[in-house]
Amino acid sequence: MVEVTLWGALGAAAGGKSKIDVEAKDIRELFRKLAEQYPGLEPHIERGIAVAIDGVIYRDTWSKELPQGSEIFLLPRLVGG
Amino acid sequence: MNFDPRYSARSxxxxGTRPIRPDGVDKVTGRAxxxxxxxxxxxxxxxxxxxxxxxxxxxxxxxxKAQxxxxxxxxxTAADLPDLTDGDAAMYDILDNCMARKKALYDGHAVAAVAAxxxxxxxxxxKLIEVDYEVLPHVTDVDEAMKHSAPVLNDSIFTEGVEPRPAKPSNISKRSQFGHGDTEEGFRHADKIVERSFRTEQTHQGYIEPHACVASVSSDGTADLWVCTQGxxxxxxxxxxxxxxxxSKLRVTSSEIGGGFGGKTHVWAEPVALALSRKAGRPVxxxxxxxxxxxxxxxxxATSIDVRIGARKDGTITAAEAxxxxxxxPFAGTWAEVGAMxxxxxxxxxxxxxxxHEVLVNRPKTAAYRAPSAPMAAFAVESVIDELAKEIGMDPVDFRIRNAAQEGTRSSYGPVYGPIGIGPTLEAVKxxxxxxxxxxxxxxxxxxCGFWFNxxxxxxxxxxxxxxxxxxxxxxTIDVGGSRASLSLIAAEELGIAYEQVKAxxxxxxxxxxxxxxxxxxGTFSTSMATISAARNAIKTLRERAAQMWDISADDVAWEKGHAVAKGGKHGNLGKLSLKEIAAASGTTGGPIAGHSELVADGAGVSFATHICDIEVDPETGATRVLRYTVVQDAGKAVHPTYVEGQYQGGAAQGIGWALNEEYIYGKDGRLQNPGFLDYRIPVCSDLPMIDTQILEIPNPNHPYGVRGVGxxxxxPPLAAIANxxxxxxxxxxxxxxxxxxRVLAAIEAKQAG
Incomplete structure (x- = not known):
């Protein structure tokens, strides 16, 4: 079980929650379970969400493991210049 | 990905050397x-x-008549580019921007095209194409567009991120929010609070090379596109x-690029060229x-920003809001969201x-521009930070050092930082x-100071x-700033050969x-990781080929300084085999030798910089001249330091132009008044001093060499550094x-008038 923190706009799509506990071993499973438990999050996941694990931002490595006790923070997927 | 990207200290x-750029001769002789x-x-x-x-x-x-x-x-027209985006809203906006469908949404919006x-x-x-327009009320100003009285550009836009969902459409496409703690409580503990509102006008990336392409669609449905692009x-x-x-039926070949800075990250006219070629049956x-x-x-x-920051007399910031x-x-984006982060x-x-707040206006589709959205937010915040330091009687550098984020700090956008460079850049500046x-x-x-994600x-x-x-x-990855040289250095480093032996x-x-x-x-962060991985795969093959040549086990062959070396006492009489010797024998040891890599490079590592600038103001004209400018920035590891310095200087030069001269000026008719370099003035060499640089190297733990993005x-920082x-x-x-x-003259005269 990991605790996932959502940024403001994403929290609104998850029924106003800012933190969610999810049983997930990696980012792929996290996204799948978030979409199952909170259908409002699915369009956000499809548009792109980045995951910060202990401060390191992952945009595409969905196989990245979510270590127990680590800080998991969901962020908008950003664009660069 | 079977590749360990973790940093390990090494020599x-x-x-870290500075060889001559491989594309230099072609570029200065006009052959590029x-x-x-x-x-x-x-x-x-x-x-x-x-x-x-x-x-x-x-x-x-x-x-x-035109036909x-x-x-x-x-x-x-748009009829030749039907909507095939299948509900992909972002792609539909790109399509609509390439060729207007129901409405022209800004001065300059494409409505038709010809090939002749x-x-x-x-x-x-x-001139022979007749367009029947119904002219509609327009709005080009970001604050005006938010008013209830403003003409609504798109009546299907209901502000996202607001609960409950608004009942009426508006020009505010999205609201986003970040932060932690209780700001009102924090302000109650402040001895001084500074609150100000700021505006920044719209600027263009100002790349010297315009968008250009040649499209060729064959009658068998295959196509080629030669194009200037970042991707x-x-x-x-x-x-x-x-x-x-x-x-797979469309082959795209990139040209050299005369600047992009984010402006060449999605298509503008290329689908139009392909559609014209498809219809004409000839290249266009x-x-x-x-x-x-x-x-x-x-x-x-263009932006409008309010900032409020409070601090105690001891220099501790107690609360901050923006x-x-x-x-x-005219299309929904996430630009304010990035600024807020x-x-x-x-x-x-x-x-x-x-x-x-993301705000729709009748101006061209906003594109990314080098650390998109961050300079405007930094202008507002760093101006207030400076003013607040003065209010509490602290040196502005010391004030920033006291409040600088460090490893373990919860960032304002959410996650906790790993090792970061804001503190060291401030100490270096001090x-x-x-x-x-x-x-x-x-x-x-x-x-x-300034920040970007990477x-x-x-x-x-x-x-x-x-x-x-x-x-x-x-x-x-397109070479926008010297990556071919940097990646050649990386390949040479891994293989243990001379830089001149590598051509990227x-x-x-x-x-x-x-x-x-x-x-x-x-570019260099991710492709250097893939290059290291590819080189290590090639080295594995080189060791196997050397083992064949020696008739020993590959497990007994190591790779040292560009040579295969037999390990262990039983192979003591074997000399070294160079990469050249192994390559020369490759035809009889299994064929060509290659290394390949495909991976996702994540963990780029955030980046910080602190800038110093000296300016002189002419009090009679309000003209400002930059006398001296210094950039201090963390590079993680500078692969080719000259190119890193070039990125630091280029960013500062663009920021100086943004700060002092550049702006889109619209008339009351909603038309752009200054679409040319005479009236939209970017800085030239004679406007700028030599921009000094200092590279700090705080290794990124998620790259084998510690590399961070630097571009x-x-x-x-320049907008705020110059304002300060x-x-x-x-x-x-x-x-x-x-x-x-x-503007400066008006401010000076207002001050003199009391």
Whole structure:
């Protein structure tokens, strides 16, 4: 079980929650379970969400493991210049 | 990905040296081929008809007269680019931007296009196209567009991120919020609070090379596109999707690039060129004029920002808030969201809140511009930080050091930081000789900090070793700032050979797996990771081939300084085999030797910079001149330090132009008044001093060499650094960018008038 923190706009799509506990071993499973438990999050996941694990931002490595006790923070997927 | 990207400390032979750039001779002799330098036999000239109205419904387009003109081979409208985006809203916006469908949404919006035998005929044909417009009320100002009385650009836009969902459509496409703690409680503990509102005008990336391409669609459905782009694989995806093609049937070859800075990260005219070629059955060359580049591509957001920061007398910030309103052009974006994330990223704050509003206006579609959205937010925040330091009687550098984020700090956008460089850049600035240099009358010194995220992304690389021992490195990330040299250094480092033995090229989309575009300062970060991986795979093969030549086990062969070395006492009589010797024998040991890598490079590592600048203000004209400028920035590891310094200098130069001169000026009719470099003035060499640089190297733990992206952060601090310098020189706090002579003079005169 990991605790996932959502940024403001994403929290609104998850029924106003800012933190969610999810049983997930990696980012792929996290996204799948978030979409199952909170259908409002699915369009956000499809548009792109980045995951910060202990401060390191992952945009595409969905196989990245979510270590127990680590800080998991969901962020908008950003664009660069 | 079977590759361990973790950093390990090591010494380097090639990395960190400054060899001559491999593309230099071609570029200074004019041999380098840019987008407009490519030609095909029988090619036609493409031209685009653009809306003269800021906002107008398109009732009807009659192209019959243009089609009848001798020499015209194709005329297209939105009908020739049907909506194939399958509900992908972002792609639909790109399609609508390439060719207006129901409404022209800004001055310069494409409404039709022609392909003709020459430019004169194409221009004549454009004049023969009759467009029946119903002119609509328009709005170009970000604050005006938010008012209830403003004309609504798109009645299907209901502000996202607001609960409950608004009942009426508006020009605010999205609201976002970040932060933690209780800001009101924090402000109650502040001894001093500074609160100000700021505006920044819209600027263009100002790339010297206009958008240019040659498109050739064959009758069998295959196609080629030669184009100036930051991401040819992304352009292939966009064009294939918009034209209903299979991606593998469209080969995209990138040209050299005369600047992009974010403005060449999605398609503008390329689908139009392909659609014209498809209809005409001949290649079509389409090159934007400078007027078109300004009116219909690029610009960053215009902004309106409120900032409030409170601090105790001991210099501790107790609370910080910002509300940011960013223009998006006529299509929804996430520009204010990024500004809200970056605004306070440099600081360690217990109570922080930022709110972003994305605002639709009748201006061109906003595009990314080098650390997109961060410079405007930093201008507002760093101006208030400086003012607050003065209010509590602290040196502005010491004030920032006291509140700087560090490893373990919860960032204002959410996650906790790992090892970061804001503190070291501030310490370096505090001890820099620049800070102690004397100043004269009407001169002032300012400093400011900046932050950018940096990205990685999907990357694919091939490394081929020729029979003569030379190495070809094929990469799929566009070289916007010297990455071919940096990646050659990386390959040389891993293989243990000379830099001159390696030649890096940017491969076309049919020759290599998919690569994300060069954005987010990712080019050298991510492709160096793939190059290291590819080189290590090649070394494995080199060891196996050496083992064959020696008739021993590959497990007994190590790779040291460009040579295979037999390990263990039983092989003591074997000499070394060089890469060249192994390559020369490759034809009889199993064929060509190569290394390949495909990976996702994540964990790019955030980037910080602190800048110092000295300026002089002419109190009679309000003109500001930059006298001295210093950039201090963390590079993680500078692979080619000269290129890193070039990125620092280039970002600072663009920021100086943004701060002092550049702005989109719209008339009351909603038309752009200054679409050219005479009236939209970017800085030239004579406007700038030598920009000094100091590279700090705080290794990124998620890259084998510790590399961080370096391309974007240096544009973030200049707006505020110059505003702070101007405040110290002339005693006026400028809150409106650009700080052009009329604005500065008005501020000085207002101050003198009391």
């Amino acid at each position: 380097f032979n090639s990395v 081929r840019y987008g407009a330098d490519f030609n095909m036999a029988g090619q036609l000239v493409g031209r685009i008809l653009r809306s003269p109205h800021a906002h107008a419904r398109i009732r009807k387009i009659d192209t019959s 009848m003109l001798a020499g015209v081979k194709a005329v297209i 035998v020459d430019a004169r005929t194409a221009r004549q044909a454009l 040819h694989f992304v352009y292939r995806q966009h064009c294939a999707q918009l034209l209903g093609m299979e991606a 060359k389409l090159v934007m004029t400078r007027d078109e580049v300004f009116r219909a591509s690029g610009p960053t957001s 509300t940011l309103r960013y223009s998006c052009g 970056t605004a306070f990223a440099c600081y360690r704050l217990e109570n922080v809140k930022t709110i972003g 001890n820099h000789p620049h800070m102690k240099a004397p100043l004269s009358r009407n001169q002032g010194r300012g400093m400011a 990205f990685g992304g999907q990357t694919c690389t091939d490394l081929n070793i020729g029979a003569d021992g030379s190495v070809s490195l094929a990469v799929g 090229v940017v491969a076309d989309t049919s020759s290599l797996g998919y690569n994300d575009m060069t954005d987010g300062s990712r 974007e952060t240096s544009i973030v 310098a101007l405040s110290n020189a002339a005693g006026v706090r400028m809150t409106h960018i650009p700080m052009s002579p009329p």
